[in-house]
Amino acid sequence: MPHFSRLGRHAMAGLALGSGLLGCSPTLDWRELRPDGSGALFMLPCKPTPQVRGVKLAGATVRLSMHACTAGGQTWALAFADIVDPALVSPALVELAATAAANLGAPPGLKLPLRVAGATPQAASQRLLLAGQLPDGQRVEEQVAVFSRGTMIYQATVIGQELPAEGVETFFSALRLGP
Known part of the structure; x- marks a missing residue:
């Protein structure tokens, strides 16, 4: 039976792990986006x-x-979207959040912390955790955030049967607004 030194065993384990990873591709392939006219910089895990x-x-x-x-x-x-009229920003944000909940038949959700760099402080800005179902009856969870910068309003959303905590935090923490 061959005898491997401690270092040799670790090297072999590393090679085995490395070769196993070569065949894997990440499920979430993050990329940074700044769509024209959005004033937003954010990350998505897919194209x-x-x-x-x-x-x-x-x-x-x-x-x-x-x-x-x-x-x-x-x-x-x-x-x-640009709501144009500053007086409509708060009602539009409230409507976006309410519509997200209604689309799932969900009660008002659990409020989560929301910090978006460059966002205008707005009482109607919020991040919610919702649980409900799609029209086909499939049970889903959704995290949705609504916020603004000036008259630009935004809704960031992740929805699925299960939400990966690390991916969700990456998505929401990467949100930035500015020129």
Whole structure:
């Protein structure tokens, strides 16, 4: 039976581990994004698909842009719009949060800490943990944050059957607003 030194055993273990990792690809492949016109810098764990549509928020029709992708069994998204009228920012943020809960048939969620560098202090800014179900009956959890900078409003969302704590924290802690 061959005799391996302690260092040799550690080297062999390292090689075995390393060769096993070569065949793996990360589930969450983080990338930094700064979409034109968003004023936001954020990270997503997958390549997003941009979408734009007109929506009614706080009585105003706005052009809502969204960058979303799916990875690891979750959908990750950042949506943003210029509400134009400063008086509509707070009602729009309240509506975004309420709509997120209503879409899951969820009660008002547990409030979580929210800190977004560069965001305008706003009483209606919040981060929520929601639990409910999709229209097909699938049970899901969602973390959603709504916040603003000036008249730009934002909604950051992660939704899935299970939410990976480390990935969720990476997503929310990477949010930055500025010129």
